Structure formats: structure tokens, C-alpha cells
Amino acid sequence: MASIKLGGNPANTLGELPTKNTKAPDFTLTKSDLSTVSFSDYEGHNLVLNIFPSVDTGTCSQSVRQFNQEAANMKDxxxxxxxxxxxxxQQRFCGAEGIENVEMLSDYKTGQFGEDYGVTFIDSAFESLLSRSVVVINKKGEVVYTEQVQETADEPNYEAAIEALMHA
Incomplete structure (x- = not known):
């Protein structure tokens, strides 16, 4: 269990992020067109998982915008x-914001991603949502960087995530 903050108040997740230098957990998520996608569909690519509670909050939407901008310059x-x-x-937000360089994925069907990555809130006003986190995975499927933002209202460390990606 990870102890973080939500609006300055204690909040907990059901587990911990995957450990650096371990195989990333598999996942199956839902795309904006309602099709499913799995971890194996991204084989051979470095991945940045930008995990957050809801695109309808200011910090979450800003993280999508920022990573969209960063993704324009990423190779592989x-x-x-x-x-x-x-x-x-997710689709409405991307259309309104002109978001084209990131993929929006949802864990709404089963919540299994949040469980497997240890990021589901188990208490607080955000209970059952995903905590703001970043996981960078290399082409071999290994976790090379993780960050679980300690105050949910804060943005992740974009620079550290991009740096880890460059050395993945």
C-alpha cells in the first residue's frame, strides 16, 4: 500500500508501483473506439504510462497536454x-484539445490495470480511481522508471520520465 495525499489529506492505494528493473505487468485496456488493447500490442516500443484519476480535472488534463507535446518528438x-x-x-477531451500524439486508454471495465499496477485508491474522495503515476517501460518490457506523485494535485516530473525514456 502506498500512502499519498489528496488535497493535503491522507489517501492510500491498494499496492505499490511495479519495481524498477522488473517485467512490467500485462494489461488489457479499452481504447477510445471501444476496442481492446493489450500490453503485447506495444511490443518493440518504449512506453510512457501516464496514469491519472480523470481527464476532467485540471492537473490530469494538463498532464495529457504536456505528454502530447513531448510525444511529438519521441522516436520508437x-x-x-x-x-x-x-x-x-477521453475522446471528447482529445477532440476539443487537438490531442493526437498520445493514446487514451480506459481501465473502466475491470479495474484490473489499477490493481496490477498498484495505483487504485482504496479510500478518500477518489476511491476506486487511479492515482497520478508515471511508469516508463523499455522495448524489452522492463520497468525503467516509476513515479507516484505524492500530492495528487501536483503534476508528475515530466523531465525525469523523458530522461528515463531516453536511456531506456
Missing amino acids: AKVLCISKDLPFA
């Missing part, structure tokens, strides 16, 4: 923006 890498938002909300 994909940025996956993952939340429990319905795919319709």
Missing part, C-alpha cells in the same frame, strides 16, 4: 494516458 516510443474515464469522455 508511445505515450499511453490511462484513467478510468469512459472512452467517450
Whole structure:
């Protein structure tokens, strides 16, 4: 269990992020067109998993915008923006914001991603949503960087994630 903050108040997740230098957990998520995608679909690519509670909050939407901008310059890498938002909300946001360089994925169907990556809130006002985290995975499927933001209202360390990606 990870102890973090939500609006300055204690909040906990059901587990811990995957450990650096270990195989990343498999996942199956839902794309904006309601099709499913799995970890194996990204084989041979470096991945940045931008995990957050909801695209309808200021910090979450800013993280998608920032990673969208960063992704435009990435080679052999994909940025996956993952939340429990319905795919319709994700698609609406991307259309309104002109987001084209990241993939929006939803864990709304089963919540298994949040469980396997240890990021599901188990208490607080955000109970059952995903905590703001970043996981960088190399082409071999190994975790090379993780960050679980200690105050949910804060943005992740974009520079550290991109740096880890460059050395993946």
C-alpha cells in the first residue's frame, strides 16, 4: 500500500508501483473506439504510462497536454494516458484539445490495470480511481522508471520520465 495525499489529506492505494528493473505487468485496456488493447500490442516500443484519476480535472488534463507535446518528438516510443474515464469522455477531451500524439486508454471495465499496477485508491474522495503515476517501460518490457506523485494535485516530473525514456 502506498500512502499519498489528496488535497493535503491522507489517501492510500491498494499496492505499490511495479519495481524498477522488473517485467512490467500485462494489461488489457479499452481504447477510445471501444476496442481492446493489450500490453503485447506495444511490443518493440518504449512506453510512457501516464496514469491519472480523470481527464476532467485540471492537473490530469494538463498532464495529457504536456505528454502530447513531448510525444511529438519521441522516436520508437508511445505515450499511453490511462484513467478510468469512459472512452467517450477521453475522446471528447482529445477532440476539443487537438490531442493526437498520445493514446487514451480506459481501465473502466475491470479495474484490473489499477490493481496490477498498484495505483487504485482504496479510500478518500477518489476511491476506486487511479492515482497520478508515471511508469516508463523499455522495448524489452522492463520497468525503467516509476513515479507516484505524492500530492495528487501536483503534476508528475515530466523531465525525469523523458530522461528515463531516453536511456531506456
